[in-house]
Amino acid sequence: MAYSFFQSSRSRRNGPLHKLETSIEDQIEALREELAELTHVLGKTSRHQGEKLRSQASASYEDILGRSEDLLRELQQSYLRGASEVRSTVRRHPLATVGAAAAFGLLVAMLARR
Numbered sequence: 001m002a003y004s005f006f007q008s009s010r011s012r013r014n015g016p017l018h019k020l021e022t023s024i025e026d027q028i029e030a031l032r033e034e035l036a037e038l039t040h041v042l043g044k045t046s047r048h049q050g051e052k053l054r055s056q057a058s059a060s061y062e063d064i065l066g067r068s069e070d071l072l073r074e075l076q077q078s079y080l081r082g083a084s085e086v087r088s089t090v091r092r093h094p095l096a097t098v099g100a101a102a103a104f105g106l107l108v109a110m111l112a113r114r
Contacts, residue, residue: 090097
């Protein structure tokens, strides 16, 4: 009985439903192909954008590194100039320096008591 049922459904496949089924299967296959192509194109585009961003980040990193090295050099030079100015001031005015240091020490001691 089951065999005859399947046989009868197969015989109906040659009608309009079979054509519709075939059309839908063809459309599904076409959509699969388009989806695969779109995935491929999207992968290429993503890779290209990733490489572009990586290149920009590398250039920005190099720029920041160069600027930080320049800034470090400027800070070192400023520190050395400041240290030499303090030394020369102490040599020119030793008593004023000792008095200023004593006054600063007293001020810190008074603030520490409170």
